[in-house]
Amino acid sequence: MRWFRVAVERLRQDWLQIVAVTLAATLAWVLAADLFKQQRPFFAPAAVLIVLNQARGQRLRRAAEIVVGVAAGVLVADLVIPALGHRSAWAIFVVIVVTISLGVALGAGSTTMVQGTVSALYLVVIPPPTHSLVPTRFVDALLGGTVALVLSQVLAARAPLDPLISEARRAFDELADALAQIVEAVQRRDESAAYAALERARGLDVDVQRLRTAVRAAAESLRLDVRRRRHLDQVRAVEASSQHVDYAVRNVRMLARVGVTLTRLPMAAPPDLIAAVRHLGDAARAAGHALAASITDHGRTVDRYADQARESALDAVRTAGRLSGDSPPLPVVMIVGQVRATAIDLLRGAGAENKGVLDAIDEAVGLPRA
Numbered sequence: 001m002r003w004f005r006v007a008v009e010r011l012r013q014d015w016l017q018i019v020a021v022t023l024a025a026t027l028a029w030v031l032a033a034d035l036f037k038q039q040r041p042f043f044a045p046a047a048v049l050i051v052l053n054q055a056r057g058q059r060l061r062r063a064a065e066i067v068v069g070v071a072a073g074v075l076v077a078d079l080v081i082p083a084l085g086h087r088s089a090w091a092i093f094v095v096i097v098v099t100i101s102l103g104v105a106l107g108a109g110s111t112t113m114v115q116g117t118v119s120a121l122y123l124v125v126i127p128p129p130t131h132s133l134v135p136t137r138f139v140d141a142l143l144g145g146t147v148a149l150v151l152s153q154v155l156a157a158r159a160p161l162d163p164l165i166s167e168a169r170r171a172f173d174e175l176a177d178a179l180a181q182i183v184e185a186v187q188r189r190d191e192s193a194a195y196a197a198l199e200r201a202r203g204l205d206v207d208v209q210r211l212r213t214a215v216r217a218a219a220e221s222l223r224l225d226v227r228r229r230r231h232l233d234q235v236r237a238v239e240a241s242s243q244h245v246d247y248a249v250r251n252v253r254m255l256a257r258v259g260v261t262l263t264r265l266p267m268a269a270p271p272d273l274i275a276a277v278r279h280l281g282d283a284a285r286a287a288g289h290a291l292a293a294s295i296t297d298h299g300r301t302v303d304r305y306a307d308q309a310r311e312s313a314l315d316a317v318r319t320a321g322r323l324s325g326d327s328p329p330l331p332v333v334m335i336v337g338q339v340r341a342t343a344i345d346l347l348r349g350a351g352a353e354n355k356g357v358l359d360a361i362d363e364a365v366g367l368p369r370a
Contacts, residue, residue, distance in 0.1 A: 017052075020151060024048045028147040032140050040126075043070060043119070043137050047144025050111065052152065069112040070141035073099055073119025080124070087125055095120040115141070149224070160221035161231060165292045167214040168238060171207045171245050172288025172349070178204060178252055179281035182259045186269045186277075194260040201256035204249040208242065215239045234295045241291055241349045248284070248345035255338045261331045272319050273332060276339050279316035283309045283343065287350035294351055302351075309350050313343035314364045321365040340365065 011018075025045035032041030047070075076099050084091035099120050103113035119137055178201045185193035218235045222228050255277065262269050290305035320339040323332055340361060347357045 021049065021052045024052060024147055024151045025144075028144040031147065032143050036139065036143065038136055038140060041136070041140045041143075042122070043140035044144040044147075047141045048148045050115075051145055051148035064145075065109055065112040065115065069103075069108070069115030070119040070138050072102060072112070073116040073121075074123065074138055076102070076116070077120040077123035080120075091124045092121065095124055152221075160228065161218055161235075161295055164214040164218040164235065164238060165295050167207075167211045168241075168292045168295065169288045171211045171242075172284050172291070172346075174204055174207045175245075175248060175252055175346075176281040176284040176288075178256070179277055179284060182252075182256050183274055183277050183281070186259045186262050187274055189263050189268060191260065191263040194256070194263045198253070198256040198260055201249075201253040204252065205246075208246045208249055211242050211245060212239075215242060231295075234297070237351060238291065238295060241351060244345045244349035248342055248349060251338050251342040251345060255335060255342065258331045258334045258338065262335075265329065265331070270323055270328070270332065272322050273335055276316045276320035276323075277335075279312045279319060280339060280342055280346070283312035283316060283346050286312060287346045290350040306350055306352065310347060310352070310360070313347050314360060317343050317361055317364040 025048040028044040028048045029041060032038040032044040038044070073095075076095050080091055080094050080098070084094060096117055099117045100113055102108075103116060108116075119141075122137065178197065181197040181200055182194070184190075185197045215235060215238055219232065219239075222232050222235060262273075286305045286308035290302050290309055293301040293305060316339050320336045323336055328336075344357055344361055347360075348354060
């Protein structure tokens with residue numbers, strides 16, 4: 001019965017989305033049929049389904065692509081049908097070739113090309129319900145896309161930045177947890193645990209992608225909300241930080257790989273190495289809190305967590321630096337370099353200036369300033 005529990009859990013997590021999509025599609029049909037007096041307004045609910053099933057942050061673009069695609073399909077069909085007629089194989093062949101070719105030539109996205117082709121095919125197979133000069137399918141698609149965007153805004157209206165704050169914390173917390181798992185495996189000299197830590201580190205890309213998706217979603221919501229557009233600068237700052245989070249993830253993945261090697265060596269890992277990676281985990285957690293607080297302009301909170309992240313990162317670099325003077329084995333040397341690189345990326349991810357970070361890191365390991 002495990003499959004049943006999994007199915008129930010999925011429904012529990014997504015029931016609100018299911019209800020929202022269903023109501024929006026039905027509303028689009030009702031508005032098109034009853035208010036705008038459209039006959040068989042198929043494209044109205046279809047547009048809703050396509051737009052709302054896109055990830056947040058892509059819906060405005062997808063809505064525009066749907067409308068453009070439908071308009072292009074209507075235009076192609078209107079040019080082809082008078083010459084080749086309805087429901088003919090030649091008409092179907094020509095509208096598909098012409099619509100897809102136009103899409104490719106103009107660099108259209110897949111959504112635009114699919115919508116244009118489906119729209120043209122629909123017109124070829126099913127004659128328009130009226131002979132009005134108004135392109136009914138275009139109106140349906142425009143109405144459906146509008147309903148989807150309005151509903152999307154209503155769902156995000158109360159707290160459009162909350163998902164972004166949550167994902168910012170989550171990305172750094174997952175980094176910190178992965179570092180803790182590496183420490184535990186190396187300290188116990190447990191090769192199996194080290195491989196498990198490596199697998200976890202490889203999965204951190206998902207958290208970076210979730211953060212970037214949350215950035216796009218927040219930006220989309222704020223652009224459509226005049227009262228909250230002032231927060232766009234914070235969202236752009238998080239977008240820049242996400243690149244450094246990505247770099248930190250790559251460095252942690254390398255740390256995990258070297259951790260596997262360390263568990264296979266005959267000697268135990270140096271205590272300073274364990275302490276350095278622990279400090280990195282503390283820096284990651286504090287950096288996440290600093291970035292999350294910066295989204296909502298909590299200045300003192302940002303400074304407090306940013307200072308914690310800075311101190312922990314510098315402690316990590318100082319501690320790791322002590323390992324380089326005793327002719328350590330190659331895996332230890334590699335970890336020293338990765339600790340430095342990860343510390344830089346964590347502080348940059350928390351919003352610190354690049355030059356200040358590099359100067360502080362170099363000073364921590366005793367390097368002269370340029």
